[in-house]
Amino acid sequence: MLILFALCAVPVLGSASYRCSSEGLGETPTYSTKGLPFPAHNPVGLEEEKYDDLIFDPAIHLQLEDPEILHTLLVDDDASTASSPFPVPPNTTYPGLAYSAPFRVLSDAGILAVRGIVNRYEHTAGANERTPKRVRGLGYRSAFIRNLTYAPELLEHLSKMANLGVWPHDMHMNIAQTNFGQIGHGQKVDEWHQDSVDYVMVLLMSDTTDMVGGELQVARVSNATEALLMVKADQLPSEVVATVQYPGAGHAIFMQGSKIAHTVTSVLSAKEPRLSLVNSYQTLNPFRKDKTVYTTFRVQDPPNVVPTEMARHAAWRVQGQLGCVIDNPQWGPDESPEQTKQDVAATLRTAAAELLRAADLITGVIEDERPYKVDEDFWDRVDKVDEVAHATATAAPIVCAEEE
Numbered sequence: 001m002l003i004l005f006a007l008c009a010v011p012v013l014g015s016a017s018y019r020c021s022s023e024g025l026g027e028t029p030t031y032s033t034k035g036l037p038f039p040a041h042n043p044v045g046l047e048e049e050k051y052d053d054l055i056f057d058p059a060i061h062l063q064l065e066d067p068e069i070l071h072t073l074l075v076d077d078d079a080s081t082a083s084s085p086f087p088v089p090p091n092t093t094y095p096g097l098a099y100s101a102p103f104r105v106l107s108d109a110g111i112l113a114v115r116g117i118v119n120r121y122e123h124t125a126g127a128n129e130r131t132p133k134r135v136r137g138l139g140y141r142s143a144f145i146r147n148l149t150y151a152p153e154l155l156e157h158l159s160k161m162a163n164l165g166v167w168p169h170d171m172h173m174n175i176a177q178t179n180f181g182q183i184g185h186g187q188k189v190d191e192w193h194q195d196s197v198d199y200v201m202v203l204l205m206s207d208t209t210d211m212v213g214g215e216l217q218v219a220r221v222s223n224a225t226e227a228l229l230m231v232k233a234d235q236l237p238s239e240v241v242a243t244v245q246y247p248g249a250g251h252a253i254f255m256q257g258s259k260i261a262h263t264v265t266s267v268l269s270a271k272e273p274r275l276s277l278v279n280s281y282q283t284l285n286p287f288r289k290d291k292t293v294y295t296t297f298r299v300q301d302p303p304n305v306v307p308t309e310m311a312r313h314a315a316w317r318v319q320g321q322l323g324c325v326i327d328n329p330q331w332g333p334d335e336s337p338e339q340t341k342q343d344v345a346a347t348l349r350t351a352a353a354e355l356l357r358a359a360d361l362i363t364g365v366i367e368d369e370r371p372y373k374v375d376e377d378f379w380d381r382v383d384k385v386d387e388v389a390h391a392t393a394t395a396a397p398i399v400c401a402e403e404e
């Protein structure tokens, strides 16, 4: 099943009577659709540079190894539910991935190649309020990076950790975000936050021998929002903070960063700046609640790129939802035609509402919120945003009509 998710990305249906659920955009784990393809044409300003001498070859550049363990999401802060072997045993209850133990991804040749590409684009590095120095958009710039990101072997490996199909996130500026943890800078490499995408792979690219600091820390708390509130109040107990130690360059962790609070501490001393490549992923289930936070990308990526990336993302989700309706007619039992009517209408309404919400985000009619501790007034605005989201999700059905 996982191979189908990642490699073939064909619809996988639970049964002939599968219901294309959209109520509250809840979890519908048995449905999956083909991932969004990378754009055929690059945005202006992010042209690809050709290097014939650097072609991604999985046999040369990948060195995929298994993680020793998968740390799972906590259920009611119950530590007994905290981990799973890899791969996840069949027919077991899996609460969802929190983060994996480190596992090897790149060979030495792969590290060398990726570092060469990062060096080439270091001059494009910028900062945001969370990360003092990072490069974005390498997926547009480099075919090598793109082919690495979409490598079927890697996607299958990550899908096994998530225990569902994952695919590179539709906001393609995220591909190979590279963070530079400068030595003695005094600022965290990344502040406490939740991610604005479902999953991330954080791949270490630098020599961390004898490094002091630069550690990935994860709050082992069921509710990530509560964890961030505790951070803000300086009340996060140290005993719930797990620290990830990377064995070395070329190793990564895979994390459901949208559901756990995490940070990277400042680099106090090291042989070289801490270099990490962060790739973003989403599930292939278009009914699963969308964790994409548009504002996160709108405020830092080129204005000619972000709206189209978001539009393609929303279009992909909705075509997946409607594809389920097309491929999987729900006739319903004769005795409850009213329920069937409401069910199929709900799927259509939710698809319409999702498109409208995306259009409103793009045009600034509404604004979603970044799950960062550093947004000092974020928590004061949560209630207002929840009201907007509720109003959008329960919007009246639209009437499909051509304009005169």
Ligand SMILES: [Fe+2]
Binding pocket: 193, 194, 195, 200, 257, 262
């Ligand atoms: Fe993160």
